[in-house]
Amino acid sequence: MTVTEHQQSTYIAGQAADARIRFELETEGMTLNLGPQHPATHGTLRIVVRLDGEQVVWADPVCGYMHRGYEKLVEVRKYQQITTLVNRIDWLGHFANEVPFILAVEDLYGVEAPPRAQWIRTIFFEMARIANLGLFLGDMGVQLGALTPVFFAFRDREHVLNLMESATGGRFHPNFDRVGGLKEDLPKGWVDECRTVMKRQRDFCDEMEELLVGNEIFQKRTRGIGVIPRQIGLDYGLSGANIRASGVDWDLRRDSPSPLAWKEVDWKVWTHPDGDAFARYWVRLQEVREATKIVDQLLDGLPSGPIMAKMPARLRVPRGEAWVSTENPLGEMGYYVVSDGGPGGPFRCKIRTPSFNNIHIVPWLLKGVYVPDIITILASLYFILGDIDR
């Protein structure tokens, strides 16, 4: 059996940690293998944790169990075929994955979707946020040992998914966005149904607030756990609710020029100064609430008109490069698309996913924490494996 470089460095680091622990406390260190199949890993992330008693000496996340090589696959597909792939990156935020890619291609092609399409895109984008973060609100409870909230979360997410299904035909993988617009218009009666569901989502948020945020055990398990200072978070490139929970007022929906309809409605970016697990939960709770309000306002002002710009049957994207990123449920997701002007797909497509950077901080963050807090911290960072491995 050959010993790889990685195994060797892991072994040496382990031995060094052992030596230090024996010298300081005279206890045997232990290596705990968390995952790849642990409910807190949202997929298959493996974290090798070196323990000194109950405390973590070092932690090393091992990714790649779900690496599908999307950046390579994209190069041999046409632009129309790629939304099918990218739907599966952050599988809980389905529609939100398609939008930045389509916007980047529209930017390269020099076409803009009609207003109605942009508004419906924004509605679906926010619904993806509600479905994604709504599940987190319940899931965080289950990681801490409270089983009830997750059932509420799954129950209420179902309404959002049903809405998605009635409009797009897909519950998880809508594949609805097109270069120049949308596949279809909304079905009859959808708008009224959507208002009812948004109301339900707000009730669900209130429920979660009573069940978890106000809960003494929940607060004790999350307050002061996994504190990320503002500067460290930026240094690691954290984005989304993770960085807003560290007091950074940064949201691409507001801070980047986007053709989507966020600038048309009245909403607020929520931040929290603490930077701990509780703050990250609290910020996401507010974001779900805010998203329902955005959807409500967008439904009120939904413009009429076409949902697709005039597009040729064959898409030949001119030579050039573009970078577009949006504020996805998990954080900043962006596509750097290069076109060679040929009839095929992109020449190069770099997919910047939020979870990749969000989980990069784990080795720093887990140093010195206790074993039960590992799960709290991982759950509060909230990553999706497809979003790390791509």
Added chain:
Amino acid sequence: MSDTGATSLEGEATEPEATEPEPAAEAVPQEPDPLRDPLVQALEVDLGADLLTSAVERNDVWVRVPAAAWFRAVEVLKTRHDFDYICFLSGIDWKAAPDFASRNERTFDPAPLEEGVAADGLIERGITGGDTRFQVLVRLYSIERRLGITLKADLDSVAPSVQSIVPLYRGADWHEREAWEMFGFDFIGHPGLRHLYLPSEFEGHPMRKDFPLLAREVKPWPGLVDVEPLPGGDDEPEVSEVS
């Protein structure tokens, strides 16, 4: 842009106004950008001759520096211009026309692509141009100034290597590991270049254009039996418009 076969084909089938719009890159009026132009001017002062090309396009700043000035350019951006947030770091391989992919592409039409291919077999290299096969690029944000920048550097075509920026941004660590694994870039001074996604025994650099995608080698795509033709594909010239 000379679209020989494709344009005439769709010209017959579509509405007159549905013809392909002119490429946006050809006629962009250079409007002054009060937010981004000062940054480019300041960088011209700070970097001097090391600033090879710069452009303010698509609501974004694009800058290219030589590989030797890579670390210094990132340092200048971080310390003097408040670029405190790292978005991503990655690479590009500008080798033209991956023939293993195009061979299987039924609608492949090589003429327009070869137009942009230089004598060294590389294609036109983006907004800021380039001299070699490989480029490393990093995207940084300034949260205070609500500003983003894309910084690029040409790397050697045979042995691409560049100084690591992990001392400046801790978040560059995994991105550099990924670029090392996928493109074979050597990051000098990186704390531990080891595989991130692929098994440690893996040989080759999958994102290089000369690394074949095995699935396409084995079975051409789109499969003739199980995949229905794309709207507007070669075998379906009657489709007028996707709507």
